[in-house]
Amino acid sequence: xxxxxxxxxxxxxxAGWLTxxxxxxxxxxxxRITLLESPEIGIIGVGEGxxxxxxxxxxxxxxxxxxxxxxxxxxxxxxxxxxxxQPATGDQPHSYFHPFEPPFHAEGTSxxxxxxxxxxxxxxxxxxxxxxxxxxxxAKRAPKQPGEGDFAGPLNYAFHFDAVRLASVLAARAxxxxxxxxxxxxxxxxxxxxxxIARLDTDAGDLTADLFIDxxxxxxxxxxxxxxxxxxxxxxxxxxxxxxxxxxxxxxPDAPIESxxxxxxxxxxxxxxxxxxxxxxxxxxxxxGYVDDERAAEILAEYLGxxxxxxxxxxxxxxxxxxxxxxxxxxxxxxxxxxxxxxLESTGVVLIEAAIGMIAELFxxxxxxxxxxxxxxALMTARYANIVNFLKLHYCLSRRPEPFWRDxxxxxxxxxxxxxxxxxxxFRPPSRFDFLLDVESFAFFNYQYILYGMGFRTDLSAGRxxxxxxxxxxxxxxxxxxxxxxxxxxxxxHRSLVEQFAAAPxxx
Ligand code: FAD
Numbered sequence: 001x002x003x004x005x006x007x008x009x010x011x012x013x014x015a016g017w018l019t020x021x022x023x024x025x026x027x028x029x030x031x032r033i034t035l036l037e038s039p040e041i042g043i044i045g046v047g048e049g050x051x052x053x054x055x056x057x058x059x060x061x062x063x064x065x066x067x068x069x070x071x072x073x074x075x076x077x078x079x080x081x082x083x084x085x086q087p088a089t090g091d092q093p094h095s096y097f098h099p100f101e102p103p104f105h106a107e108g109t110s111x112x113x114x115x116x117x118x119x120x121x122x123x124x125x126x127x128x129x130x131x132x133x134x135x136x137x138x139a140k141r142a143p144k145q146p147g148e149g150d151f152a153g154p155l156n157y158a159f160h161f162d163a164v165r166l167a168s169v170l171a172a173r174a175x176x177x178x179x180x181x182x183x184x185x186x187x188x189x190x191x192x193x194x195x196x197i198a199r200l201d202t203d204a205g206d207l208t209a210d211l212f213i214d215x216x217x218x219x220x221x222x223x224x225x226x227x228x229x230x231x232x233x234x235x236x237x238x239x240x241x242x243x244x245x246x247x248x249x250x251x252x253p254d255a256p257i258e259s260x261x262x263x264x265x266x267x268x269x270x271x272x273x274x275x276x277x278x279x280x281x282x283x284x285x286x287x288x289g290y291v292d293d294e295r296a297a298e299i300l301a302e303y304l305g306x307x308x309x310x311x312x313x314x315x316x317x318x319x320x321x322x323x324x325x326x327x328x329x330x331x332x333x334x335x336x337x338x339x340x341x342x343x344l345e346s347t348g349v350v351l352i353e354a355a356i357g358m359i360a361e362l363f364x365x366x367x368x369x370x371x372x373x374x375x376x377x378a379l380m381t382a383r384y385a386n387i388v389n390f391l392k393l394h395y396c397l398s399r400r401p402e403p404f405w406r407d408x409x410x411x412x413x414x415x416x417x418x419x420x421x422x423x424x425x426x427f428r429p430p431s432r433f434d435f436l437l438d439v440e441s442f443a444f445f446n447y448q449y450i451l452y453g454m455g456f457r458t459d460l461s462a463g464r465x466x467x468x469x470x471x472x473x474x475x476x477x478x479x480x481x482x483x484x485x486x487x488x489x490x491x492x493x494h495r496s497l498v499e500q501f502a503a504a505p506x507x508x
Pocket of ligand 1: 044318
């Protein structure tokens with residue numbers, strides 16, 4: 001029997017509301033959940049890209065896809081296209097695609113070794129050879145048909161959305177699920193003699209709880225300021241620490257919408273470009289140790305071209321790292337209060353999903369509420385460290401000449417575990433056995449797309465005899481090509497799918 005536990009969440013951004021809705025759904029009526037937020041402080045309101053895990057989360061919350069697309073101003077995301085992360089070859093800019101769809105695998109044959117064994121000059125780019133998603137996304141097609149059912153389709157996908165509207169969608173669902181909403185500012189965190197949070201003094205009254213969840217964003221009011229959980233900075237591995245963000249309207253109402261994030265590298269970072277229904281969300285991510293704010297503004301302006309005069313960018317600062325102990329006593333932090341790496345590959349929401357999935361499953365309905373803390377802390381910090389490896393992979397393989405890129409390729413800035421993996425991957429491709437699934441957000445094939453997109457060489461030539469089915473592999477490569485062509489003909493345009501979903505009411 002439950003002893004009617006009470007959870008108080010402080011913060012009403014994506015982390016706060018997603019945590020509230022998720023726990024209300026997972027823990028049911030036996031737990032009372034209250035969320036306090038300060039409209040005066042507001043939310044960070046950035047974070048327009050997600051990873052495919054978001055579909056399971058939204059499905060679990062009971063949100064239907066049509067209303068989600070409409071209310072969060074969402075579009076579909078099939079991956080990320082990286083441009084200029086390597087120097088250009090001749091007059092061709094370097095570009096590669098990281099699709100969400102795993103490499104095609106049929107009848108026991110993996111295409112990856114056969115792609116690696118092909119002549120480098122003659123073979124198509126990795127993502128184009130092993131999945132149809134590259135072709136579909138480049139043709140500005142959607143990953144699914146409108147009638148395909150909620151969060152389902154032939155191709156893996158996530159969403160882009162308006163971050164402020166996402167928080168409202170989640171808030172509405174959390175309230176439906178019984179979450180109590182208080183508006184007001186947290187004034188003081190009162191710590192008891194046992195070192196735990198005794199009470200919160202707030203504009204909306206004093207709050208007590210069995211478990212306090214800190215979702216106050218970078219302010220980290222509970223876990224940082226009140227409880228002093230040390231911040232583990234990794235700015236010596238991930239160098240970016242600022243972003244200039246803006247929204248740019250399309251030049252015509254029927255302009256195609258890209259169904260992938262475009263990530264264009266510059267001298268000291270990269271620029272995201274995300275297609276939303278009414279505008280593009282654009283952000284210049286940079287390392288202040290390599291370019292100053294004025295130069296970053298120029299880089300963004302060069303990217304925007306003639307449209308630069310139409311926007312007033314907003315500047316945000318961050319530092320890559322995480323709280324060494326995100327759960328202390330009766331307080332656990334989720335979202336930016338717990339940590340942040342950088343915007344690359346959209347891991348903010350992924351980390352929130354990982355944390356709340358664990359809290360929901362490990363939550364003790366009786367007994368000391370901090371029983372899961374040690375396990376939670378070990379799993380979350382391992383997950384952060386593993387994501388660092390994946391993000392660093394994007395930078396450390398670059399041969400760009402600028403100091404930011406040279407320092408990124410310096411082995412001293414590469415985590416040792418990644419250096420060890422890179423050494424092995426010179427002789428075989430990334431494998432599922434390289435990763436412990438419970439602490440990973442990215443799979444071996446995500447690593448393959450980045451490695452081979454960046455031109456990394458895995459030399460299988462000495463083991464060529466182990467891969468005797470080249471004729472069969474060629475048949476499968478041809479099948480990927482013809483499926484891709486057919487899908488490009490059959491799937492609707494991305495804009496038309498978004499518009500169909502956004503037209504209320506949705507009948508599917
Ligand atoms: P916030 O949105 O800052 O919310 C904090 C809440 O706490 C607010 O409601 C605030 O009012 C409240 N609060 C604070 N102090 C008090 C107080 N004293 N009293 C009461 N309430 C208080 N993530 C992705 O998944 N994809 C991306 O593409 C992505 N891009 C990003 C780009 C940048 C430049 C940055 C900085 C982050 C990005 N992120 C991205 C991360 C993403 O923005 C966050 O993970 C997400 O928005 C969650 O934020 P949050 O809820 O933790 O914090």
